[in-house]
Amino acid sequence: MKIRLVLVGFMAMLLSGCAGEFNKVFKSSDYDYRYEYAKQCFALGKYSRAENLLIDMISLKKGTDEAQESLYMLAMSQYMNSDYEAASETFRKFFTTYPKSPYAERASFYVGQSLYRGAPEPRLDQTPTIGAINAYQQFLDFFPNSKLRPEAQDRLLELQDKLVQKELLSAQLYYNLGGYFGNVNSNTESNYISSIITAQNALKTYPYSKWREDFALLIMKSKFQLAENSSADKRLERYRDAEDECYGFLNEYPDSENKSIAEKYISKCKKVIGD
Template identity: 30%
Template structure:
């Protein structure tokens, strides 16, 4: 059957490799079924100590889903005992590690309320705020959660100015403020795009008022000038003098507050056009 001994050896070697592969697969399947069977047995067990021990074991192995399910079973029973505090905190962290930030935020907040003097209370308070921050959507969406996160982060910084988390919390506060600013600025820009120039100027002024330290303040002032000019230009003659004058005043504000702004040159065009229209109006009144 075999032309030489080497072919037979190669054939046997291939068979052994396949058998070894099948063996490993069977061992893996057996291990998985065994692990599942073991976990199911723990879930069905009435032994609280066993469930707690396994929950902690799964938690240390970063199997947060199984740990979370077991913590959910033992925490109601352990309430009022010495071990409840540590277990409940791990329960909250298991939600966080599962990226269920809504549940995590609620449990971290509850931990702070129940254990206000705990050495872990400060960390839990920060984690509550961090969860709210992670729940906040992008700037184009409704920003209720961003406002909640900002309030929680600001409260944390005010209460714990020397915390190890304060620096990071301040960065998250800055990011949240920028997101809220972007939301308002986008709304103002939309008014401008659809030709609602009065609403655009009012909205950009609102952004400036709400975020006076914004890095984009000269940008907003430029669009106020542009919006005011286009609003004046489309107004009835009896309203134009006042509205062109507003353009000139807005330009002077930009020039005084941001003399080196890159928007000065373009903004000056609208100022000069407004001045020319004002001269024309004055000449017509003579």
């Protein structure tokens, strides 16, 4: 026990030294010595040093409890170094390899946490966001009574909101592009139709979204603009559809700040359709 305490104390002294000391440890063939040094690095928040040492420890300590601990510390070091993609893979590897480990619960949680930290803003590709959602859901399935459950659930809702925002931005983009051309053509119609379909699909997928009214507003506006920019043979039918959509919007959101838009559209539709 005394020898171990002396070793730990010596490690702490080395850690306060220069990079030359680290290189000596890194090249040392005394694996127990390197392992203890890596643990001290990790404990003192020197995660880059810990990561460099722990990568080899996983194979060198294979079949021991130290290999398991090394893999977990490696994953956490990568996470603390903001290398979230690598961290998610290492945490996943840990959970797959050691599903009964005392660290398994946190490793499963940190798969999702790593992907969450690396998830892009809503305008960009949301593949990492979907991966994070799946990871958190898997964590909740495996550990339904975990103390980390509330945090995982909060993250799930936040990530789902990001997916909804992505759909809202896409629908808004189609709507904006529809008006960009400024005259009746197939591109104009196609963009308004795409805006309608994107918004409608989002409402089906996320019926309780806080952006529900925003999607409904886009559908109403797109249907009206589609009617406005239609050829003669389609105008009457599309104005009727737009009018119905306006009434539906007012019924669902009678106190909406966009109420005047719906009323204005209804008035214009009636002039075309006739009372």
